[in-house]
Amino acid sequence: MQLGIDAGATRVKWSLAHHGNILARGDAPALTGHLFSKTQQGNATERLQHLHASVHQAWPDVNLSSVLAGITGLDAGEPSALTLRTLLSRTFALPEQAVQVHSDLHLTYLAYYEPGAGALLYAGTGSIAYLLDSQGKAHRTGGYGYLLGDEGGAWWLARESLKCLLRIKDDGQPPPPVLTAKLQSSLGPLDWPTLRAFVYGSERSHLASLAPLVTEAAQEGDPVAQAIIANAARELARLLSNLTRLHPAQHDLTACGGALTPFVFTLLRSYLPHHQVTYGQRCVSDANALRLTPASAEGHAEKRVLRPSQ
Amino acid sequence: MQLGIDAGATRVKWSLAHHGNILARGDAPALTGHLFSKTQQGNATERLQHLHASVHQAWPDVNLSSVLAGITGLDAGEPSALTLRTLLSRTFALPEQAVQVHSDLHLTYLAYYEPGAGALLYAGTGSIAYLLDSQGKAHRTGGYGYLLGDEGGAWWLARESLKCLLRIKDDGQPPPPVLTAKLQSSLGPLDWPTLRAFVYGSERSHLASLAPLVTEAAQEGDPVAQAIIANAARELARLLSNLTRLHPAQHDLTACGGALTPFVFTLLRSYLPHHQVTYGQRCVSDANALRLTPASAEGHAEKRVLRPSQ
Numbered sequence: 001m002q003l004g005i006d007a008g009a010t011r012v013k014w015s016l017a018h019h020g021n022i023l024a025r026g027d028a029p030a031l032t033g034h035l036f037s038k039t040q041q042g043n044a045t046e047r048l049q050h051l052h053a054s055v056h057q058a059w060p061d062v063n064l065s066s067v068l069a070g071i072t073g074l075d076a077g078e079p080s081a082l083t084l085r086t087l088l089s090r091t092f093a094l095p096e097q098a099v100q101v102h103s104d105l106h107l108t109y110l111a112y113y114e115p116g117a118g119a120l121l122y123a124g125t126g127s128i129a130y131l132l133d134s135q136g137k138a139h140r141t142g143g144y145g146y147l148l149g150d151e152g153g154a155w156w157l158a159r160e161s162l163k164c165l166l167r168i169k170d171d172g173q174p175p176p177p178v179l180t181a182k183l184q185s186s187l188g189p190l191d192w193p194t195l196r197a198f199v200y201g202s203e204r205s206h207l208a209s210l211a212p213l214v215t216e217a218a219q220e221g222d223p224v225a226q227a228i229i230a231n232a233a234r235e236l237a238r239l240l241s242n243l244t245r246l247h248p249a250q251h252d253l254t255a256c257g258g259a260l261t262p263f264v265f266t267l268l269r270s271y272l273p274h275h276q277v278t279y280g281q282r283c284v285s286d287a288n289a290l291r292l293t294p295a296s297a298e299g300h301a302e303k304r305v306l307r308p309s310q
Numbered sequence: 311m312q313l314g315i316d317a318g319a320t321r322v323k324w325s326l327a328h329h330g331n332i333l334a335r336g337d338a339p340a341l342t343g344h345l346f347s348k349t350q351q352g353n354a355t356e357r358l359q360h361l362h363a364s365v366h367q368a369w370p371d372v373n374l375s376s377v378l379a380g381i382t383g384l385d386a387g388e389p390s391a392l393t394l395r396t397l398l399s400r401t402f403a404l405p406e407q408a409v410q411v412h413s414d415l416h417l418t419y420l421a422y423y424e425p426g427a428g429a430l431l432y433a434g435t436g437s438i439a440y441l442l443d444s445q446g447k448a449h450r451t452g453g454y455g456y457l458l459g460d461e462g463g464a465w466w467l468a469r470e471s472l473k474c475l476l477r478i479k480d481d482g483q484p485p486p487p488v489l490t491a492k493l494q495s496s497l498g499p500l501d502w503p504t505l506r507a508f509v510y511g512s513e514r515s516h517l518a519s520l521a522p523l524v525t526e527a528a529q530e531g532d533p534v535a536q537a538i539i540a541n542a543a544r545e546l547a548r549l550l551s552n553l554t555r556l557h558p559a560q561h562d563l564t565a566c567g568g569a570l571t572p573f574v575f576t577l578l579r580s581y582l583p584h585h586q587v588t589y590g591q592r593c594v595s596d597a598n599a600l601r602l603t604p605a606s607a608e609g610h611a612e613k614r615v616l617r618p619s620q
Contacts (some may be wrong), residue, residue, distance in 0.1 A: 142480065172549075172556060197346060
């Protein structure tokens with residue numbers, strides 16, 4: 001059996017495959033490649049235990065031969081990727097050579113395109129535009145994480161909404177009614193001690209989980225939420241147009257990810273009138289598990305995974 | 311002896327006073343009131359040990375009777391303040407009632423003004439405008455921390471500079487020469503793995519420590535650095551003008567803090583043509599230590615601490 005992992009800052013999605021068939025799927029707590037401190041490494045070890053438990057609960061007789069993981073916040077071969085390969089091999093009792101660790105974007109790209117065939121705009125918890133050229137070399141714009149970029153991603157959408165509410169209050173202006181009501185229904189009173197404890201005291205994924213409320217408020221006509229969403233779409237359009245300007249050969253474009261709702265996608269297209277962008281919904285953890293299918297079923301699995309036209 | 315502590319996100323400054331005289335001063339690693347997780351509480355305990363060692367090294371026969379601490383990121387009486395009071399009382403072997411913990415801004419304000427006498431704009435690692443009204447009630451604009459605000463503070467200046475470099479690169483534009491050279495001299499190559507490890511893998515104070523380079527680059531004519539500094543001054547002006555609009559009785563205004571360099575201050579004044587703002591340089595840890603001077607010397611100490619005209 002093969003385990004495919006798509007690890008993001010909001011959650012981990014996994015799929016288990018055997019001979020080209022998906023046997024089981026599941027979720028586990030978020031996992032990132034930010035392993036710069038002992039605390040972060042300790043957290044990662046704990047998260048992998050959760051992932052292990054989730055897989056075993058869904059499929060108790062699991063007998064893994066390989067793992068392919070796409071993990072946010074790292075690139076294949078760098079120290080964090082090697083650390084995570086070791087941790088994964090220990091957690092699932094596999095030899096290290098049976099475990100591959102890549103950036104999540106690299107594997108997401110391969111779920112849609114062969115190298116050189118297109119460019120991907122991804123907005124999940126964070127945001128990035130990414131492509132592999134025909135030589136397999138990676139190129140990107142954005143993807144600089146929550147402190148330096150990630151404009152238009154879920155964490156950014158949620159953070160902008162709280163930031164706007166605080167600025168509006170400081171400016172002595174009335175609060176935007178719809179956005180305020182939606183955030184209150186999730187967080188309780190929007191006073192500073194509550195917001196401070198929520199933003200500085202909880203996981204990044206908790207903040208990111210407010211993003212759908214911003215989209216809802218915008219769809220219901222809240223002007224502040226609409227401005228945030230418009231800004232998000234403009235920033236995402238900038239990522240994709242910058243990348244395609246630098247690599248004009250790649251014409252086929254896909255936009256995908258949890259924060260790329262149809263509402264954001266419609267706006268995004270209005271900011272890219274000269275580009276043809278497709279809306280993507282592929283399950284990346286499935287693609288990862290199938291890519292590891294043993295040789296006998298490989299042709300079949302490859303076809304299911306790599307063709308952009310599917 | 312009395313220990314006064316001014317704890318910020320970049321460093322802790324402390325002063326030791328006895329009968330109205332400052333005996334010693336020193337620095338210790340940063341300490342904040344963000345104690346939402348066990349990790350954060352563990353870090354705080356460790357930092358207090360550093361502080362303890364720093365005081366004892368400077369004054370080996372220290373015999374403390376009281377501690378007054380102003381700590382960034384908390385307000386007196388809230389859970390984090392009570393936790394820090396307990397930790398301080400343990401670290402310095404004092405009864406809890408001999409330890410007072412306030413927000414850093416509260417004590418900074420009292421180092422300049424009596425309640426109701428003025429308003430303070432503070433830009434250190436973060437930024438805030440703050441005043442106590444004549445009833446002693448606190449009012450503020452800004453001060454929302456590095457994820458939600460702190461525009462014009464040192465961390466924000468440094469973060470903006472790295473963010474701008476990454477955006478300029480994504481846009482395919484040439485890098486700003488002076489700012490780039492200054493940041494390179496401190497960080498080495500400005501490639502993404504280096505920047506990522508620096509921003510996501512080290513203390514916030516390390517990033518904040520780049521702020522003087524942004525000011526230097528602006529002073530030497532770098533247009534990107536100048537835009538960042540102008541934006542900082544505009545944002546700081548907004549904090550102060552919003553606060554004084556809501557509390558017009560407080561006419562006397564002071565701007566202070568490590569990020570409020572004379573260069574930023576000059577720009578700030580150009581954005582506040584109708585306000586008279588004084589540049590403040592008082593040593594807050596001294597004021598805190600003196601405010602705790604025993605009754606016999608109190609009149610003297612109070613005068614040294616509270617008069618805005620000093």
